Amino acid sequence: MGYDVADYRSIHAPYGTVEDVQELIDELHSHDMRILMDLVVNHTSDQHVWFKESRSSKSNLKRAWYIWRDPKYDAQGNRKEPNNWKSIFGADLNWENAEMRKATHDEMCFWLDRGVDGFRIDSMNLMSKHPNLPDAKVINDEPYQSGAEFFASGPKMHDYIREIRTGVFDKYDVMTVGELGFTKDENSVSEYVANDRHELNMVFTGDVVDMDFGPNAKYERDDFHPRKIRKITNLWQTLMPKFDGWNTVYLDNHDSGRSLSCYAFDAPEHRSNAAKMLATYLTTLSGTPFMLAGQEIGMANLGKDYGADAYIDLEGKTTTMRS
16 A cells, blocks of 8 residues: 555544544553554655655755765766665655654654554664665666665664663553564574563564565565474574563565465365464464454455456555465
8 A cells, every 4th residue: 555654643544534543542442452553664655744845955954854865877977876776665764863753753652642552663674774875786687686784774773773662662551563674583683672672572574474585576486385484483482582582473464465375275175274274373372473454264365366456455456466
């Protein structure tokens, strides 16, 4: 659906209003349930008022709220991008700017004051980039390359998380789970969730949902075997207790195909047993289980009989979906 925020204090109109969300929060609390919201603060929409001001002129006070760099020029004088990174999001906030950080903290408090019980923090570890934004290593013939080594878990990442924790989260009774992209090794993960680090409660490392992702595109690998899930599961089930961290237990998310279709078998004669098998996996491990909407009823991918028009999701319309 785009996944960029045009107004942190409003609700996308097809989903309702702020008042509707307040009613949802209050009703959930009345039934001893809690609610987490998505928190997308690595970037905003280019329609956000902050970005509109930022791009309006180089002298605008919000110019430094986003990451801007002058263009480069080739030998023929043609205007080129500042580096060779492949784009992921179009309007990244500049977390080195203290005024922007304070404003973003205030947007978090807007929802926490309304009773939201925590956040799933989108693209959490991308908020700190290498300050020089250097060119990425060239690994293929594509014009743009992955700059992950320079934009993921940058030098000030933990400073920003601890600032949010002490300045915002600790003032409320909340739970936090961060999306930890491009970072799957023990030492890096432990720095976010080890209890004595005082940063996040949990993280999604993404290594389960992208087992069939290739270097150039999703679903280009076809070498899946159950031993992959076993290896990943054993890794985190063993390591988290070592640094007093807590696991997320999941198989699906909004960026990937359904686990029932990808890693099991969704044919009618096997669908029920396969879904129950995966549900058993989710509910018998140490950690907090997370389910994508529909997973609780064994939902599968739409399949090849459905064309691109059947998908609302932007990526689903532009990518060949696995069935």
